[in-house]
Amino acid sequence: MGGAGVEAGEVRENLMEFTGNLRRYPMNDSSWSASEKKLARHAFDKALEAALAKTMAEFKSKASAVTVPSQMWELEAYLREQRRDIDRTFDYRYSQLLYVFTHLIRAGCLDEKLLAGLSQDKRDVIRRDLAFAAGRPASG
Amino acid sequence: MGGAGVEAGEVRENLMEFTGNLRRYPMNDSSWSASEKKLARHAFDKALEAALAKTMAEFKSKASAVTVPSQMWELEAYLREQRRDIDRTFDYRYSQLLYVFTHLIRAGCLDEKLLAGLSQDKRDVIRRDLAFAAGRPASG
Numbered sequence: 001m002g003g004a005g006v007e008a009g010e011v012r013e014n015l016m017e018f019t020g021n022l023r024r025y026p027m028n029d030s031s032w033s034a035s036e037k038k039l040a041r042h043a044f045d046k047a048l049e050a051a052l053a054k055t056m057a058e059f060k061s062k063a064s065a066v067t068v069p070s071q072m073w074e075l076e077a078y079l080r081e082q083r084r085d086i087d088r089t090f091d092y093r094y095s096q097l098l099y100v101f102t103h104l105i106r107a108g109c110l111d112e113k114l115l116a117g118l119s120q121d122k123r124d125v126i127r128r129d130l131a132f133a134a135g136r137p138a139s140g
Numbered sequence: 141m142g143g144a145g146v147e148a149g150e151v152r153e154n155l156m157e158f159t160g161n162l163r164r165y166p167m168n169d170s171s172w173s174a175s176e177k178k179l180a181r182h183a184f185d186k187a188l189e190a191a192l193a194k195t196m197a198e199f200k201s202k203a204s205a206v207t208v209p210s211q212m213w214e215l216e217a218y219l220r221e222q223r224r225d226i227d228r229t230f231d232y233r234y235s236q237l238l239y240v241f242t243h244l245i246r247a248g249c250l251d252e253k254l255l256a257g258l259s260q261d262k263r264d265v266i267r268r269d270l271a272f273a274a275g276r277p278a279s280g
Contacts, residue, residue, distance in 0.1 A: 052209040055209070055212070060203075063204075064203075066200070069195070072195070072199055073219070073223055079216035079219075083216065
C-alpha cells in the first residue's frame with residue numbers, strides 16, 4: 001500500500017508537471033501567423049498521410065495472414081482501434097496543435113524538420129515536451 | 141394515403157399469418173428427440189461453417205481490393221455488420237431453431253437435406269415457412 005502510494009504520487013507529480021508545461025503555453029488562433037498556419041496545415045496533412053499509410057500497410061499484412069474466422073474479427077477490432085486512435089490524435093485546434101505535433105513526432109509520423117518555420121517559442125514547447133516524454137532534460 | 145393504408149394492412153395481415161404459423165408450433169426442448177437434437181446440432185454447425193466461409197471469402201476479396209484508406213474503414217464496417225448478423229442469426233434455442241433453419245436455407249447456408257431426419261411436423265413448419273417467404277403456397 002505504501003509503495004503503491006509513492007508510485008501513484010510520483011505519477012501524479014509527473015502529470016502535473018507535464019500539464020503545467022502545456023498550460024504555460026496556451027496557443028490560440030491569434031498566436032499563429034499566416035505562414036505558421038500554412039506550415040502547420042502542411043505538416044499535419046503529411047503526418048495524417050503517413051499515419052494512414054502505416055495503418056494501410058499493417059492492415060494489408062494482417063489481412064493476407066488471416067486464415068481462420070477469429071482472426072477476421074481480430075482484424076475488425078484492430079481497424080476500429082486504429083480509426084478511433086487516428087480520430088483522437090489528429091485534432092487540428094491551435095490550442096492543441098503543439099501537443100499533437102509532439103505526439104506525432106514521437107509516433108514516427110512527423111519529421112520535426114517540417115516544423116522548422118515555427119516561431120522559437122513554439123519550437124521550444126515542442127522540444128521541451130519531447131525531452132520530457134523521453135525522460136531527459138531539454139537540450140539547447 | 142388510401143393506397144398506403146391498404147398496403148400497410150396487407151403487410152400486417154401477412155405478418156400476422158406468418159407469426160401465427162410460428163406460434164402454432166411452439167418448440168421447446170422436450171419436443172426434440174435425442175436424435176433430432178444431434179442432427180440439428182450438426183446442421184447448425186455446418187451452416188455456421190458455411191456462413192463463416194462465405195464471409196471469409198468476401199472479406200479476402202474486399203481486403204485485396206482496398207487501395208485507399210476510406211475503403212479500409214468501409215471494410216471495418218462490413219466486418220462489424222457481418223459479425224453482428226452472424227451473432228443474431230445463429231440462435232441455438234429449440235424455440236427458435238426451425239425459424240433459424242428456414243432463414244439459413246433461404247440464405248444458401250444450409251442444405252435442407254441435412255434436416256431430413258426431423259419429425260414430419262417440424263419439416264412441415266420449415267416447408268410452410270419457406271413457401272410463405274417465397275410468396276407461394278406450400279406444396280406436398
